[in-house]
Amino acid sequence: MRSLYFLLLVLGALILQVTALHFIVVLGVKPDLVLILVILNGFLRGTREGAFLGFVGGILQDLVSGGYFGMHALTNMFAGYLAGLGEGRLYRDNRVIAAGLSGFCTLGAQLVYYLLLELVGVQVPVLTALVSIIIPLGVYNALVALVIYGWYYRSHQRGMLRGREI
Amino acid sequence: MSRMSGGKRLIFLAVLLIVILVGLHYSAGNVDRLTPLESALRETLAPVQRLAMVAGREVSGFVSAPARLIKVSRRNQALEERVEELEGKLAQYGEIKEENARLKELLAFKTNLASQLTTEAAAVIGRTPGNWFGSIIINKGAKDGIRRDMTVITPAGLVGRVMRVSDSTAEVLLITDPRSGVGGLVQETRAPGIVEGVAGGRGVLQMVHIPNDLAPDKGHGIITSGFGSVFPKGIPVGTVTEVRRERSGLFKMALVKSAVDFNRLEEVLVITSVNPGGSDNSRGG
Numbered sequence: 509m510r511s512l513y514f515l516l517l518v519l520g521a522l523i524l525q526v527t528a529l530h531f532i533v534v535l536g537v538k539p540d541l542v543l544i545l546v547i548l549n550g551f552l553r554g555t556r557e558g559a560f561l562g563f564v565g566g567i568l569q570d571l572v573s574g575g576y577f578g579m580h581a582l583t584n585m586f587a588g589y590l591a592g593l594g595e596g597r598l599y600r601d602n603r604v605i606a607a608g609l610s611g612f613c614t615l616g617a618q619l620v621y622y623l624l625l626e627l628v629g630v631q632v633p634v635l636t637a638l639v640s641i642i643i644p645l646g647v648y649n650a651l652v653a654l655v656i657y658g659w660y661y662r663s664h665q666r667g668m669l670r671g672r673e674i
Numbered sequence: 675m676s677r678m679s680g681g682k683r684l685i686f687l688a689v690l691l692i693v694i695l696v697g698l699h700y701s702a703g704n705v706d707r708l709t710p711l712e713s714a715l716r717e718t719l720a721p722v723q724r725l726a727m728v729a730g731r732e733v734s735g736f737v738s739a740p741a742r743l744i745k746v747s748r749r750n751q752a753l754e755e756r757v758e759e760l761e762g763k764l765a766q767y768g769e770i771k772e773e774n775a776r777l778k779e780l781l782a783f784k785t786n787l788a789s790q791l792t793t794e795a796a797a798v799i800g801r802t803p804g805n806w807f808g809s810i811i812i813n814k815g816a817k818d819g820i821r822r823d824m825t826v827i828t829p830a831g832l833v834g835r836v837m838r839v840s841d842s843t844a845e846v847l848l849i850t851d852p853r854s855g856v857g858g859l860v861q862e863t864r865a866p867g868i869v870e871g872v873a874g875g876r877g878v879l880q881m882v883h884i885p886n887d888l889a890p891d892k893g894h895g896i897i898t899s900g901f902g903s904v905f906p907k908g909i910p911v912g913t914v915t916e917v918r919r920e921r922s923g924l925f926k927m928a929l930v931k932s933a934v935d936f937n938r939l940e941e942v943l944v945i946t947s948v949n950p951g952g953s954d955n956s957r958g959g
Contacts, residue, residue, distance in 0.1 A: 571715055574712045581694055
């Protein structure tokens with residue numbers, strides 16, 4: 509049931525992402541809410557569930573985006589796994605740590621996405637990719653995670669996202 | 675999942691990766707078509723997206739209202755001065771307009787691009803969820819006569835082309851998308867080139883393969899060339915902001931600021947046909 513709630517949350521984030529988030533574009537980028545949710549889930553639940561729900565959330569994102577099927581599934585799975593490595597090693601009560609981890613995992617996931625873009629033949633100069641998308645998105649996602657982590661953590665402890673591991 | 679042994683998990687992961695990579699390879703060649711599942715999902719989400727877009731616009735408007743008030747006050751003062759200046763010019767303009775109408779009639783001269791196009795107005799109801807690509811979703815689709823490769827514009831200039839169509843929505847590939855290429859022409863020097871999108875949402879384009887001897891200057895306008903492309907000739911694309919030499923040294927390239935503000939796109943016009951005869955056939959959306 510908890511996984512279903514999480515995926516509904518991902519779907520809601522996706523709808524925001526294709527509509528209203530456009531109004532908070534900074535330096536040409538908007539935050540990737542789905543990626544943030546996947547990272548926070550991985551951080552609080554560990555590598556296995558992080559990667560699994562990252563993959564399923566990514567499939568959902570691929571279906572909504574259309575086009576290259578599987579790219580978000582792979583990158584989000586990677587991000588969920590990477591964030592899961594922090595579970596048990598990093599102090600989870602501190603939102604600054606969660607924000608830093610979100611920024612770091614976003615950078616990693618976006619680098620994987622960039623490599624997959626090369627694989628499907630979409631050429632973006634590496635400097636443009638880093639300066640225009642990857643680094644600003646890393647910073648933006650970290651800031652958004654800083655704001656929403658408290659709510660997400662409470663929900664994980666006592667709310668609808670509470671429960672045993674899958 | 676938790677009952678799988680380490681080895682089995684590894685094999686499962688490897689199979690999953692292979693399936694996704696094969697799927698990715700297959701879908702890379704078919705990005706121009708929606709699968710039935712994608713199409714159904716898009717149809718279902720379209721009304722929700724429309725609602726969320728309107729709500730987002732309202733919230734954004736409300737939050738930025740105080741800052742806008744200060745701006746409006748300054749702008750009002752500047753505009754009042756401008757109105758005085760323009761009122762003087764208006765008197766002269768009336769006379770010139772009369773003369774212009776007479777001359778046009780005499781020469782049967784068609785300068786107004788809009789009068790040569792049949793267009794369908796559509797509202798933007800969604801955008802690509804990520805940051806790498808630039809596409810928008812509009813609320814008109816196959817049942818409204820929208821087809822693949824139709825050109826999409828606003829009164830300011832070129833927006834992109836229709837990439838994929840479902841029954842009541844269509845996805846438009848923006849000219850800022852790294853997969854987009856538009857045949858362009860520098861208005862002042864008549865130099866041809868290809869206008870490509872640069873990833874990221876800053877509305878920056880680059881025009882490549884410009885002959886050295888016809889290199890544009892900063893401020894020159896770029897329009898569509900119409901050469902072997904899906905875009906009709908003469909649609910404004912943007913303005914040159916910087917000129918550089920290409921890495922090969924054989925050509926010049928220019929950075930171009932798009933004529934359209936892609937961050938504020940709310941309505942667009944889809945060109946359904948071009949009529950060199952020149953009657954205005956716009957339809958409301």
